Amino acid sequence: MNMVDPKPTAAIMAAESAAMASEAAPAEEPLLRVNRLRTSIATERGRMTVVNDVSFEVRAGRTLCIVGESGCGKSITSLSVMRLLPKPQGRIDAGNITLLGRDLTTLTEHQMHAVRGHEVSIVFQEPMTALNPVYTIGDQITEALLAHERCGRHEARSRVIAALREVGIPDPERRIDTFPHELSGGMRQRVVIAMALICRPKLLIADEPTTALDVTVQAQILELFRQLRDSHRMGLMLITHDLGVVAEMADDVMVMYAGRVVESGPVASIFNNPQHPYTIGLLGSLPKITERQGRLSIIPGTVPNLMAPPSGCCFHPRCPLSTERCVADAPPLAVVRGPHRSACWLAPLD
Ligand SMILES: Nc1ncnc2c1ncn2[C@@H]1O[C@H](COP(=O)(O)OP(=O)(O)O)[C@@H](O)[C@H]1O
Ligand SMILES: [Mg+2]
Structure with a gap:
């Protein structure tokens, strides 16, 4: 090590x-x-x-x-x-x-x-886990919005366009009606982030x-x-x-x-x-x-x-500093200094 x-x-x-x-x-x-x-x-x-x-x-x-x-x-x-x-x-x-x-x-x-x-929202590594291939990205973000907020069709569409713009998707007025497979991986992840953030x-x-x-x-x-x-x-x-x-x-x-x-x-x-x-x-x-x-x-x-x-x-088993105590007992997460904590019998190491 x-x-x-x-x-x-x-x-x-x-x-x-x-x-x-x-x-x-x-x-x-x-x-x-x-x-x-x-x-x-x-x-x-x-x-x-x-x-x-x-x-x-x-x-x-x-x-x-x-x-x-x-x-x-x-x-x-x-x-x-x-x-x-x-x-x-x-x-x-x-x-x-x-x-x-x-x-x-x-x-x-x-x-x-x-x-x-x-x-609270979550974004995963792989954007396709959050996107459904058969719906447009606009429909999916709208659904996420309407799950929590009441708003009319026109307002929803302009909120979704604004959200797409916010995450850096160019030409959002046109992209809103595309399907996930029409976008690059980076663009898809931006869509997922827009969806995660639409309700702030x-x-x-x-x-x-x-x-x-x-x-x-x-x-x-x-x-x-x-x-x-x-x-x-x-x-x-x-x-x-x-x-x-x-x-x-x-x-x-x-x-x-x-x-x-x-x-x-x-x-x-x-x-x-x-x-x-x-x-x-x-x-x-x-x-x-x-x-x-x-x-x-x-x-x-x-x-x-x-x-x-x-x-x-x-x-x-992987620690170059391990002692008998480390094999026998689990160390608690103990204060090193202020909010800094470490779970090691040997801390502080400096
Ligand atoms: N669906 C699952 N079924 C069985 N074991 C799982 C499942 N998801 C995670 N695990 C196990 O839980 C442990 C923690 O996994 P995870 O939280 O995904 O790790 P990390 O995100 O740090 O890579 C691992 O041992 C993993 O094999
Ligand atoms: Mg993981």
Whole structure:
């Protein structure tokens, strides 16, 4: 594992100054507060806990980035918030998900319909999961609008055109009547974002929204998220593999491993003073951010099988610093400094 000290880069310094600017914001109730969430999935071999004791917050106008290798529970965390877990296998076993003061875990499916798209929306990596190939994009965005708001035909059409324009779709008066297959991947993702944002949700969850897109389109979509976050004080929960995106977008970072939070805190402390060996491993690629577009560094070994997780700290089989204590006991997520927390017996490492 690459244990080098991450060198400060322009991206991190930008993140640091952004973090300082946002520290001046007055404290207010977070939009979303997830408290000790535990989610499991039924498999042929029994029930598997895939999100374990996960807590975090997203504030208005702020971005939380969730990082971690594939299979760490990032998508299941966001699907839990949306109450869109795979059916019938997925189940929230414990915890609270408080959005705008209401615990979503207690709502009926009917009540959740009023929340989705209205208070919180989600955008996935693959736009075709959200688009129906047989309807025009205009019809689909109109449907999303009318699910929550009453408005006449003409008003709906002009709102949809305005939404398409807002997400950077050229010639929206004509494009509104096209079908998804007539658009490029980047344009389709913009349509999905327009659909997610048409009712101005307070919170947007974006699960690797730009992974399938080329770098230029990715930059444009992130810029759009940033504008909406700043102009409407929308909260953003952004799942990404790209550390460059984290440095550019995040106020706070949560690192997940094997369904648990291993480290979390303000972006500048995570980059400049990472405490968990897993985070340090992921950040191993940081000095090469520009060449490699900030992909997470490869850590030797593989993520554990969640049906039979390792004893003690789940990361111990891959950790170069592991001790007997790490094999025997799971470390709690403990304060490093201020809001920065790490679940490692060895922290603080500096
Ligand atoms: N529909 C499903 N059926 C069975 N297992 C699933 C399903 N969805 C996710 N999982 C499992 O849950 C764990 C967490 O998955 P996920 O949240 O998708 O990870 P990530 O988004 O971090 O890549 C993984 O072990 C994955 O195999
Ligand atoms: Mg995922």
